[in-house]
Amino acid sequence: MDGTQADGLLARMERAVALMTQRIAAGETPSLAELAAAAAFSPYHFHRAYRLVTGETPGETQRRLRAAHAAVRLRDTGSVTAIAHETGYGSSQALAKALRSLGAAPATELRRDPERLDAAFAVFAPPQADSTPPLLSIEACRTLPFEVLVSRHHGDPMKLNEVYTALFKQVGGPGGVAAILGMPLSDELFEEPPAQLHDAALRLTLDGRSALRKQALTPVQPGLFVTARAIGDLDGLPTVIDRVVALVLVSPDVELAGRPLLLHYLDDPEEVDPLAQRTDIYVPVVLVG
Structure with a gap:
């Protein structure tokens, strides 16, 4: 920077x-x-x-x-x-x-x-902010438009599993799900759990769309993102998100866009060891200049 x-x-x-x-x-x-x-x-x-x-x-x-x-x-x-x-x-x-x-x-x-x-x-007096850019390898990608089934959760993120379980039932089980996504709308490290907002989302297969019948899906607009893969317990995600956002803030080429963060949960937490769980973090950006 x-x-x-x-x-x-x-x-x-x-x-x-x-x-x-x-x-x-x-x-x-x-x-x-x-x-x-x-x-x-x-x-x-x-x-x-x-x-x-x-x-x-x-x-x-x-x-x-x-x-x-x-x-x-x-x-x-x-x-x-x-x-x-x-x-x-x-x-x-x-x-x-x-x-x-x-x-x-x-x-x-x-x-x-x-x-x-x-x-x-x-x-x-204000604290001394850490000006050292965190070390994390990130990549850039551009997404195409797609639609998701969304349920907004207001409260303790520990209860998000219940929200996803309800969404899975709506689409007929795992066969209706193409991707498990999330959009954190709070600064999780510093906002109290009862005040936190999260959008739980599923990208659906054709079977999942059929199971929903006429229920409306929410469009996710195309755009540019910087991405990084986190491996480990989901409780550590907010810290990794901080590291990715910090890299964006010090980048001369991009700045944060007015769209929410997007998380792609690649593994089922009930089947994969917490230390091996993979999550792709997508931070929305726009090009500068």
Whole structure:
């Protein structure tokens, strides 16, 4: 990644941070979609890209900025309780808890000791992001349009197997399935399981299409992808996905496209040892220039 590309990527993330700062000063919290739009990223990829570029999640940045904003206000004469409410905390206890979680003393102690308050701002500094590109061999491919049977799962990904089981029943069993696919719509490493979104999908054989009768299929548009094969337990997939996306972010030739990630599960987890399971990761991209 050359200097111009790096500067452009950082500038996009800085626009998201500027929006956070503006909203926090107004006692508000921007949504993830608003932050993605400010950075000119697809909502599918913003959270992961922001984390890989900055070294922290958007939520962690907002917690730092909100705590720093409250600490600045401690130089004023208003009560700690009033400052807590005005900066988005429900109580002085909530503010104290937030400061402690970042390694700072409670607000009342900081206010009594100006030097300690000045020193506390060091804990609100952003982390040092790892600028070393991860080592992973990836390839490029272009897909043709195809259709899939999709079921959206909102919740713990550990229950996705139940979703796929239901899909298999709809198409008459394994004979109706040409490929088992998935589209993660969350940043799995940092979003709590109850909030995660996944699209479970099957590409069907002619027998599978016949079993569905009139049920509509969802089109998957053609496009360019970079791909990598992960081998191992499915629990390790989010980490490998991070590595592929990180390589895209530092590539001068492509950038992330506004389509979701696509996973192709090549092995049945009930028949293949977890350490030998193969998954092809497809990260959607567009050519730059």
